[in-house]
Amino acid sequence: MKFVKRESEQSALRKDFSHAFSDLYNRFFDDDFFSTDLARTDWNPRVDVFEKDNSVVVKADIPGIEEKNLNVELEGNVLTISGEKQEEHKTDSKNYRHMERSYGSFTRRITLPDNIQQEKVNADYTKGVLTVTIPKSKENGAKKISVKVS
Secondary structure, three states: OOOOOOOOHHHHHHHHHHHHHHHHHHHHOOHHHOOHHHHOOOOOOOEEEEEOOOEEEEEEEOOOOOHHHEEEEEEOOEEEEEEEEOOOOOOOOOOOOOOOOOOEEEEEEEEOOOOEOHHHOEEEEEOOEEEEEEEEOOOOOOOOOOOOOO
């Protein structure tokens, strides 16, 4: 008589889960995942927003974009940065095996504090970093209201 050891249900489920997770992990990091089509979709630049004593500063990383394809607008207290990064077209006969650089149009909208001076905005684009500086108004918009007791 031969004895056959049976796996418990939990052990079988663990093996199934382990196999499924391993498969998902391997497919995610497979070279085919980072296809050319993925790299060409819309993208959003990384943005930092911080306040100084007298201004609000917005920095956006947008390397490789030409000035003519960059637009910065301030409407009310909403700053909109938009543009398009064009794909480089070379007549080279290189066949890409891996492509991660993104191309296409983007739009970022950042809501700023209410106490800004719209007419004194300054934008500078140097080494792929757009820096927009918006001075704060001296008035904070708050007004003390006296309460009368009746």
